[in-house]
Amino acid sequence: MTVDEAPSTTRNDKATPAAPSTGRLQPLGLREVSLRPGFWQQRQETNRVASLEHIEQWLERAGWLGNFDAAVEGRLPGARRGREFSDTEVYKLLEAMAWEYGRTGDTALDRRYRAVVRRVAAAQEPDGYLNTNFGRPGQAPRYSDLEWGHELYSFGHLIQAGVARARTAGPDELFRVAVRAADHVCAAFGPDGIASVCGHPEIEPALAELYRVTGERRYLDQARLFVERRGHRVLADIEFGRAYFQDDVPVREAEVLRGHAVRATYLAAGAVDVAVETGDTELLDAVTRQWRTTVARRTYLTGGMGSRHQDEAFGDDFMLPPDRAYSETCAAIGSVMLSWRLLLAHGDPAYADLIERTLFNVIATSPADDGRGFFYTNTLHQRTPGTEPAPDALLPRAASSLRAPWFAVSCCPTNLARTYASLAAYLATVDDDGLQIHQYAAATIRTTRYGCEITTGYPDEGRITVRITETPESPWTLSLRVPSWAAGATLDGRPVSPGWARVHRRFHPGDVVVLDLPVQPRITAPDPRIDAIRGCVAVERGPIVLCAESVDLPPGVDLNALRVLPHAEERDGVVVVAGRTVQPQASGWPYGPASESVVSGPLDVPLRPYHRWARRGPSTMRVWLPLAGGRTDP
Numbered sequence: 001m002t003v004d005e006a007p008s009t010t011r012n013d014k015a016t017p018a019a020p021s022t023g024r025l026q027p028l029g030l031r032e033v034s035l036r037p038g039f040w041q042q043r044q045e046t047n048r049v050a051s052l053e054h055i056e057q058w059l060e061r062a063g064w065l066g067n068f069d070a071a072v073e074g075r076l077p078g079a080r081r082g083r084e085f086s087d088t089e090v091y092k093l094l095e096a097m098a099w100e101y102g103r104t105g106d107t108a109l110d111r112r113y114r115a116v117v118r119r120v121a122a123a124q125e126p127d128g129y130l131n132t133n134f135g136r137p138g139q140a141p142r143y144s145d146l147e148w149g150h151e152l153y154s155f156g157h158l159i160q161a162g163v164a165r166a167r168t169a170g171p172d173e174l175f176r177v178a179v180r181a182a183d184h185v186c187a188a189f190g191p192d193g194i195a196s197v198c199g200h201p202e203i204e205p206a207l208a209e210l211y212r213v214t215g216e217r218r219y220l221d222q223a224r225l226f227v228e229r230r231g232h233r234v235l236a237d238i239e240f241g242r243a244y245f246q247d248d249v250p251v252r253e254a255e256v257l258r259g260h261a262v263r264a265t266y267l268a269a270g271a272v273d274v275a276v277e278t279g280d281t282e283l284l285d286a287v288t289r290q291w292r293t294t295v296a297r298r299t300y301l302t303g304g305m306g307s308r309h310q311d312e313a314f315g316d317d318f319m320l321p322p323d324r325a326y327s328e329t330c331a332a333i334g335s336v337m338l339s340w341r342l343l344l345a346h347g348d349p350a351y352a353d354l355i356e357r358t359l360f361n362v363i364a365t366s367p368a369d370d371g372r373g374f375f376y377t378n379t380l381h382q383r384t385p386g387t388e389p390a391p392d393a394l395l396p397r398a399a400s401s402l403r404a405p406w407f408a409v410s411c412c413p414t415n416l417a418r419t420y421a422s423l424a425a426y427l428a429t430v431d432d433d434g435l436q437i438h439q440y441a442a443a444t445i446r447t448t449r450y451g452c453e454i455t456t457g458y459p460d461e462g463r464i465t466v467r468i469t470e471t472p473e474s475p476w477t478l479s480l481r482v483p484s485w486a487a488g489a490t491l492d493g494r495p496v497s498p499g500w501a502r503v504h505r506r507f508h509p510g511d512v513v514v515l516d517l518p519v520q521p522r523i524t525a526p527d528p529r530i531d532a533i534r535g536c537v538a539v540e541r542g543p544i545v546l547c548a549e550s551v552d553l554p555p556g557v558d559l560n561a562l563r564v565l566p567h568a569e570e571r572d573g574v575v576v577v578a579g580r581t582v583q584p585q586a587s588g589w590p591y592g593p594a595s596e597s598v599v600s601g602p603l604d605v606p607l608r609p610y611h612r613w614a615r616r617g618p619s620t621m622r623v624w625l626p627l628a629g630g631r632t633d634p
């Protein structure tokens, strides 16, 4: 038995997805924070018991895992299956398994992980290159298509998987594969190498994280080089323009995130990593500015990003049509990666606010209840009922309104898997002064200095009880995030404002701190510059965006002709607005006088959490509800 085949016995308490060496806040490890039964633990458990296996089966069935075997057996390119980036889905599964093993010590999962690693490792070439789609006779040469080839993007996910394993269980075969790949990248794209970048960012945060694990400066230097090169038109122009892959403006000069939303958020996350590790405040300020503008002008109520299907991209400022929301699940994950890094760097709870919004309204929305179906896009307005996808079909990515088992481009399921497996990392941080709790879930936190139990029925209920279990003798500060929507919140009965609610004192085991967040329904109106939803309101409850779904309406009532009053109330646990429907134009021409006649109602319109939509069969759905009072402004 070689070292690689021995069961892993060391599991590191401090393992965490992003581990900057400096910053305002320090992350906690996956074994320092454990979820207990509740909203997120249920989903993390579904990911562990169902989604990981589902993904593994599909990777076999679609032949994407088999591509590695085919590479070893010399059957490429003839036997190759899947798109040019399909190797990455295997790497993201490995990353998810690494976090999950680190968290749970599940030895059966560890065996499955090792079996996949052996197949991947066998396909690595002597110089460290590893990609099943390039470089063999009959395939395109290596790095001949940096715009679309995704080779460095693939290395990025390979390296992140290796980093996850090194952090959770120590360096193993996959980590060594990742290091060889990274060394190859540094040689091929270093100062004397190919002076370009990958069309899809991802290598940047991966190399920064590999630097953090190994202390090898060359990985950070290479990440920095990739960040600095981009924006100088090093890639060819394409039909969507160079903004698609953020090669239009240098990162430190850009004002806002633009282009393909996943690429934009991954690049920004990597730029924060580089800025933090090199002390580059100008670069950090640039990304911080871009985040602020993007949140103010280019983000959906759900936290979703990307409003153009054509290029999966951010639209112009305030171009946020609900029925054409692309809001890819992966872009939400990229947004969380970025916000988390900025939160660690700055300590500003605004970043945790956006993480919360995105987790509850995109990342909780995508997976099916059984963990075996997924949304790729996350529209805010479904106009026609979808169809049940065939259980054995690879779906085009945005084709169905119902969650699909797998896609021809299946980036989102594997991205969700690694995110759910490492979810606990985003709950809390420490600094020299104490412990900060950013996200609320039933959980146990046990660091080297502090311990507490968090009890809550959040987000259904707004009460969060923190019971101290371990504490230093000296006074310290417990900081609890008060979300920006939580006007009227109290801490131990005293009013607190959105931002930080802090308790500084000498704690004793058994001490209890109670935060009450008001989670009654509230009406939300959009900025008037978002033309697509002018005259509409949405209803939110705590961190949850609500929606109206056709299956909750009486027969014959058309969701798209609905008008509502700007008032919501909760009855028997269901939020209800008063609505009616109006007469559509009857002339065969969908335009006419600026008046509407009521044809039905009044009726009660029950609203459900957006993350629950499309779980009761095909339906139409909308988040933004037009106000009664006419087609023009209310």
Ligand SMILES: [Zn+2]
Pocket (backbone or CB within 6 Å): 328, 329, 330, 331, 376, 410, 411, 412, 413, 415
């Ligand atoms: Zn995706």
